[in-house]
């Protein structure tokens with residue numbers, strides 16, 4: 001066994017290691033698991049037998065004959081038809097819901113506009129409709145849905161299951177977990193959307209197998225999450241509020257010179273709208289999409305606004321690189337839709353200020369998950385809580 005000390009604790013760790021390997025490898029035999037994890041065949045066989053009894057993994061037939069000519073090994077995989085989870089992502093403009101299997105494969109998904117009044121009761125009514133319809137559509141027995149992951153912006157108390165503060169919805173002190181469990185009769189776990197998106201990158205995105213990750217979401221605001229040793233760092237990080245410029249720009253947090261005040265979607269729009277003439281004075285509030293469009297047409301003002309925002313973010317990310325040296329930095333959120341106009345100056349500034357010794361060992365990337373990042377993250381949150389991490393706690 002890898003762990004010494006408490007045998008039960010060691011067993012739980014071994015269960016988590018086996019599940020994690022099957023998550024990444026799709027199929028594996030008992031002997032392959034034992035070899036990869038440096039565990040005895042007996043240990044692996046006993047754990048596999050328990051996991052088969054629990055319906056978490058199953059045998060799917062024989063693999064190729066071993067090189068020594070022995071018996072054909074029986075291949076194992078995460079059970080496809082025994083357990084499912086639901087992921088819910090509630091954003092200020094859209095709600096996205098998915099139902100997925102144990103390996104995170106999405107079977108059905110649905111998306112709708114968030115109700116305009118943003119009240120708790122209206123949002124809950126929307127969730128009831130969309131979740132019930134997706135369950136019906138999937139034809140999956142309700143008893144096989146083992147958990148729901150719920151993602152929303154703001155300060156979330158994951159342990160109590162409360163939304164402490166949601167600035168987007170102007171909610172405070174909402175017992176969201178209890179409300180959802182009462183509504184669906186399925187266990188619910190809730191967390192902050194940026195942390196959930198980072199988890200989604202570990203499961204579905206380009207960070208599978210990455211141990212240390214910094215994730216930043218640049219949308220209307222700027223959110224951040226840290227992954228250390230394969231786990232989300234529980235304390236909140238407030239990367240959007242690092243001091244980045246002497247410019248006297250006020251941030252919503254009350255301070256001046258914050259990253260969010262110069263590099264977020266909100267800041268980009270504010271800058272552009274302060275210079276309406278350069279955009280042909282369209283007579284309405286210029287949106288991020290229009291700024292991107294203008295940049296594509298070669299509008300200097302649009303190019304400058306996006307370039308400045310990208311440079312500020314690149315500079316701030318170089319501090320993360322020098323301080324934390326993660327293997328990967330992933331940038332998600334709607335502002336990344338501005339593509340090269342935002343990303344190229346960002347990368348240039350990042351490389352300029354990151355120590356040469358670290359530069360080559362850090363991948364800086366734009367998220368590939370797009371609008372599905374929150375929803376896929378919520379699926380991952382449910383799987384992590386009710387299958388993978390729960391095995392660490394309950395054995």
Ligand SMILES: [Zn+2]
Pocket residue numbers: 240241251252253254255258259260261
């Ligand atoms: Zn701030």
